[in-house]
Amino acid sequence: MTIGPHELLWADPDVYHRRREKSALALIAVARALASRPSSAPGAGEFLRLYDWVSTADPDHFTEIWCDPVAYFWVRRAMHFLASCLGEPLGTVEQAYCDEVGATSAAEALALHLEEFKSFAIALAIVSGRDLALERPYAVSLPLAVPGTDLVITGPARATIAGVSNRTALTSAGVRIEQCPVVRVDGARVYLNAARFRVPGIGFPTDWAALPLEFQSRHRDTVGDALRTIRRFQPTTFRHMEEALHTIALRPNDGKPFNISASELPGSFVCTMPSDPFALAGAFIHEFHHNTLFGIEEAGAFFQTSERDEIEGENHYSPWVETLRPLHGILHAVYVFLAVFRFWTAVATEGSCDTGVSEAQLAFAREQIALIPQQLRIGTNQLRRHARFTSFGATIFEALAAEGAEAEASSRTMGASLRTAAMGVTPSGALRPLIQHGKPVTVADLLLDHLTKSDVHHECDAERSSLERALGA
Amino acid sequence: MKRRTIDLTSLAESRSIEIARMTAGIHAEPDATLWTAALRPTTRGGKCMVAAGDDEPTPSR
Numbered sequence: 001m002t003i004g005p006h007e008l009l010w011a012d013p014d015v016y017h018r019r020r021e022k023s024a025l026a027l028i029a030v031a032r033a034l035a036s037r038p039s040s041a042p043g044a045g046e047f048l049r050l051y052d053w054v055s056t057a058d059p060d061h062f063t064e065i066w067c068d069p070v071a072y073f074w075v076r077r078a079m080h081f082l083a084s085c086l087g088e089p090l091g092t093v094e095q096a097y098c099d100e101v102g103a104t105s106a107a108e109a110l111a112l113h114l115e116e117f118k119s120f121a122i123a124l125a126i127v128s129g130r131d132l133a134l135e136r137p138y139a140v141s142l143p144l145a146v147p148g149t150d151l152v153i154t155g156p157a158r159a160t161i162a163g164v165s166n167r168t169a170l171t172s173a174g175v176r177i178e179q180c181p182v183v184r185v186d187g188a189r190v191y192l193n194a195a196r197f198r199v200p201g202i203g204f205p206t207d208w209a210a211l212p213l214e215f216q217s218r219h220r221d222t223v224g225d226a227l228r229t230i231r232r233f234q235p236t237t238f239r240h241m242e243e244a245l246h247t248i249a250l251r252p253n254d255g256k257p258f259n260i261s262a263s264e265l266p267g268s269f270v271c272t273m274p275s276d277p278f279a280l281a282g283a284f285i286h287e288f289h290h291n292t293l294f295g296i297e298e299a300g301a302f303f304q305t306s307e308r309d310e311i312e313g314e315n316h317y318s319p320w321v322e323t324l325r326p327l328h329g330i331l332h333a334v335y336v337f338l339a340v341f342r343f344w345t346a347v348a349t350e351g352s353c354d355t356g357v358s359e360a361q362l363a364f365a366r367e368q369i370a371l372i373p374q375q376l377r378i379g380t381n382q383l384r385r386h387a388r389f390t391s392f393g394a395t396i397f398e399a400l401a402a403e404g405a406e407a408e409a410s411s412r413t414m415g416a417s418l419r420t421a422a423m424g425v426t427p428s429g430a431l432r433p434l435i436q437h438g439k440p441v442t443v444a445d446l447l448l449d450h451l452t453k454s455d456v457h458h459e460c461d462a463e464r465s466s467l468e469r470a471l472g473a
Numbered sequence: 474m475k476r477r478t479i480d481l482t483s484l485a486e487s488r489s490i491e492i493a494r495m496t497a498g499i500h501a502e503p504d505a506t507l508w509t510a511a512l513r514p515t516t517r518g519g520k521c522m523v524a525a526g527d528d529e530p531t532p533s534r
Contacts, residue, residue, distance in 0.1 A: 063479045
């Protein structure tokens with residue numbers, strides 16, 4: 001590690017560019033591998049001719065397209081399917097991909113996947129103004145988010161695109177081309193585009209991603225407010241967002257709200273709406289830092305591999321979710337909640353009702369300042385108990401653990417306690433005090449209730465006793 | 474902030490060793506030779522709420 005862990009975790013702006021550049025190197029590698037074995041997959045010849053066409057594009061235009069989150073998804077799947085054609089086992093995402101598209105072999109999946117490269121060529125033709133005639137029309141499931149642009153091709157469930165002329169896609173009948181909302185705050189330019197998440201094998205339900213763009217438009221102002229809130233209270237993160245935040249997909253609250261990031265779609269995440277703009281800002285900071293840590297992970301693995309499956313094995317109590325989680329997920333949570341804690345600390349110390357922060361938002365900040373450090377302590381204890389880190393991972397973990405301890409000290413200094421009132425979020429996004437059986441709920445109630453319900457293996461009995469002692473004192 | 478340009482042509486020349494290693498990696502084990510870290514599909518986050526009727530608040534977590 002050439003820079004210190006703190007800088008790497010919080011202040012390295014190159015982490016995003018390195019990842020994008022690596023995905024471009026991987027594209028060249030995929031083309032070379034296919035060129036050396038053109039019989040690896042049907043459609044390899046057409047892909048290689050399109051690749052040659054793409055590689056002669058103006059670099060600024062290529063960058064615009066290749067910064068799309070789906071570019072990383074595409075190139076990584078291409079490498080894995082190629083490797084699987086040569087005998088490597090399919091990974092989790094690739095297996096899910098095959099299941100979703102109905103591919104029965106790696107070669108079949110690779111052929112279908114190479115076809116999807118046409119979306120990047122089409123996007124490049126639209127952005128650059130160079131006409132493109134595809135050898136075989138691109139058969140596509142709609143809606144399609146055109147990579148690197150605000151364009152969404154909608155209409156019937158399936159359509160074909162024959163090419164591009166005068167910056168216009170030549171589509172089959174009944175197809176419409178719409179524009180998704182784009183939120184601009186200073187140098188940040190964020191597409192609100194749920195269709196970007198319509199990629200096979202992503203690992204969570206995306207039925208909402210085909211909803212009309214009107215849903216994204218309806219919440220555009222709240223997204224702008226949230227980004228401006230981040231600029232005001234956490235300007236360092238905002239600067240990183242200017243560099244790396246590409247797409248936010250908003251999904252409606254269907255009674256099962258979730259916000260989510262995918263390691264395979266860097267620069268993007270999903271948030272459930274409606275939401276209070278400050279709570280949404282906290283969610284953006286949370287999800288964006290998952291993106292950042294995914295990028296940092298490409299410098300080296302955090303965990304030693306073992307049969308316990310630290311990455312996907314849902315084996316351990318996490319104070320943040322109801323179900324057991326992998327150690328990898330707990331490490332991610334510790335990292336992202338440090339950033340969220342700092343955000344709410346800034347809101348509580350710098351904000352006031354006179355400066356546009358509501359009493360409910362300040363109460364929410366106080367709750368988060370009391371709650372998060374307790375969760376951080378449980379999370380770091382879980383990692384210390386169960387994780388076997390690599391040298392790189394240990395350096396990262398110890399830095400996070402030290403910052404967690406600092407957060408706890410800071411929380412105490414600010415007067416937060418286990419008896420701080422717990423806050424809730426209503427389905428309409430309002431922030432309200434939590435009341436149960438006619439009594440206000442405290443942070444301690446939340447923590448103990450969660451331990452009771454979710455620590456099914458009693459991994460955190462010591463933390464529970466400590467909380468009970470603190471309440472009795 | 475303007476994103477830094479990615480120039481495929483110049484990358485192909487200036488990073489030829491890395492590309493050769495990646496190309497070779499396709500014939501071996503991509504996770505070990507290219508992506509190094511295990512990057513898995515999702516991580517859940519944000520408001521972990523449960524459904525509530527009548528706009529009643531649920532814990533923010």
